[in-house]
Amino acid sequence: MENKLLRKVFLAFMRIHILYHAKEEPFFGLWMIEELQSHGYSISAGTLYPILHKMEADKLLKTEEKTIKGKVRKYYSLTQKGQKVLNEAQQKTKELFNEIIE
Ligand SMILES: [Zn+2]
Numbered sequence: 001m002e003n004k005l006l007r008k009v010f011l012a013f014m015r016i017h018i019l020y021h022a023k024e025e026p027f028f029g030l031w032m033i034e035e036l037q038s039h040g041y042s043i044s045a046g047t048l049y050p051i052l053h054k055m056e057a058d059k060l061l062k063t064e065e066k067t068i069k070g071k072v073r074k075y076y077s078l079t080q081k082g083q084k085v086l087n088e089a090q091q092k093t094k095e096l097f098n099e100i101i102e
Contacts, residue, residue, distance in 0.1 A: 017039070018061075061082055062077055
């Protein structure tokens with residue numbers, strides 16, 4: 001079991017990761033779960049979906065339904081507000097990285 005602080009930090013990392021990918025290309029929930037897992041985060045749909053919904057409610061992400069190969073899915077992409085938040089998070093991440101990673 002992860003410790004409380006790490007869990008908070010990882011949840012924040014995941015949110016930044018989500019913003020980043022929303023900028024790159026619209027994604028759907030299941031894709032993001034697999035993406036985060038490939039980066040070593042174990043996250044379930046039950047954890048991810050509330051995060052996505054909250055980020056949408058906060059106007060960081062917007063959604064669009066698309067049908068691809070007969071599957072209707074909700075695709076998430078970045079809003080202007082999300083872009084601003086991502087820019088700031090990127091600056092701070094870079095700053096932190098330069099300080100703590102040798
Ligand atoms: Zn990624």
